[in-house]
Amino acid sequence: MKMSGKFQVTRSSWLLTLLVCLICSIGIVTADTGTAAGSTQTVTDMTGNSVQIPATIDRVADFWNAHNEVVLMLGAGDKLVATTSLVHGMPLFNKVYPRIGTLPAPFDSTTKEVTVEDVINAKPDVAIFSDGMNKSAEKLTEVGIPSLVFYFTTFDDLKKCFLLTGTILGDGAKEKAEKYNDYLDTKLAEIKGVTSKIPEDKKLSVLHLNSLKPLQADGNKTLIDTWINVAGGTNAAGKDLSGNMKSVTIEQIQSWNPDVIIMMGTTKDKETVMNDPQWKDLKAVKDGHVYLNPKGVFYWDRYGAEEALQIQWAAKTLYPDLFKDLDIKDVLKKFYTEFFDYNLTDDDINSIMNPTE
Incomplete structure (x- = not known):
């Protein structure tokens, strides 16, 4: 069938637009x-x-x-x-x-x-x-x-x-990047399929600490804020802070009074938060909801390939009853084998989940 000139021009324009979009997206x-x-x-x-x-x-x-x-x-x-x-x-x-x-x-x-x-x-x-x-x-x-x-x-x-x-x-x-992106998309869909059903007034407020000395937290317009939301939480510092690693005071943290604290650092840092009198009246501390962020090949929470693990761990940590079938250790082992060509040992996993250095 012979195409009309108008159809050919329209089709050509559409193809050109598609090509430009593909180039820009990459x-x-x-x-x-x-x-x-x-x-x-x-x-x-x-x-x-x-x-x-x-x-x-x-x-x-x-x-x-x-x-x-x-x-x-x-x-x-x-x-x-x-x-x-x-x-x-x-x-x-x-x-x-x-x-x-x-x-x-x-x-x-x-x-x-x-x-x-x-x-x-x-x-x-x-x-x-x-x-x-x-x-x-x-x-x-x-x-x-x-x-x-x-x-x-x-x-x-x-x-x-x-x-x-x-x-x-x-x-x-x-090709490896495409494989990773497919994996990430799958995990994002699985987690959001659960956490998107949590009512806003039931979502846990989460404070993410970058360090204790100096005392720094992560605010909005960060990937940290993004994965907190994916996992079903709200960023406790999100209304007052914008950006990564922002200096805060203990008084600010006390005013936010988060349900959960997720912190970078070591097991000693966690002990400091749990035992320091300045932190003792926080809801997260009283409820025992202070967690060390895992640290693998790199910090899971900060802009690396293990973000695909971070979203799964964070969702499981915040809402264990909603993710009973999610075995983080099994996920870890499969991910490292597939994407790092490395077989994790149980000692490796313990070091990742409970960093001491």
Whole structure:
């Protein structure tokens, strides 16, 4: 059947629109130039910057702490040539992938400063930073090292970030990212299918502490706020705080009086909260609902690949009666085997659930 000119134009316009949407959703546009040895691609990072990088990426300097775990999960750990001081200190990361401890760490996770000369010596094809580290990224760009800035506060943007990372890394990493995203989507649907039915006035208020010294909590417009909501809770600090790792006072926490406290830190930190007189009158403390956030290859709660585990653990922790059939240990073992090619021992699991360092 011969199509009318009007139909052909409409169909062409629709296809063009679809193509543009697909490109934008991935966040990367490739444009090979030069010879095969010098081919490049233009990448649009998560801040909207267009950056020209080599078409083939073999050497990555990753200065976003959590993103190192993403590179490892995507099967590209051997492409890492520089990391951070914080990643060096992650016990299970070093156990799952011992090579990480041998890499230079020219980015200080405390000062958030990069030693340019050391990065140059690592000879990366590309450097990766998180939002808020733009000055360091600019320093490397000035010496000819292409730098990308990634960030997200929602699971949709997390998936875009992981897919973009996989596309850049190549060698099967994109397929691994798609597999992870499918897994995450499945778990999000399963959890929301339960927690979305909890009445608003029955949802538990959850305070997430980043640290005790200094005393810091996580507010709205964060991934922490997002997973609290997915798990069926409300962020106790959400109305007063915006962003990650915000300084708070014990008086503020007392005014919020959360039902549940989930905290980063160690078993000693939890003991401090449970036994300190300043905390004793909080509902969460009196009810025994103070929990350490698991710490695996990276911190589960903070922007890494184990977010897929965090949402399941958080839902089970907040509402054990609603998730009786969810066996976190079984979920853990299967996840690590599938995505890290590592078989967890019972001791590993105990260390993850009860971090001591």
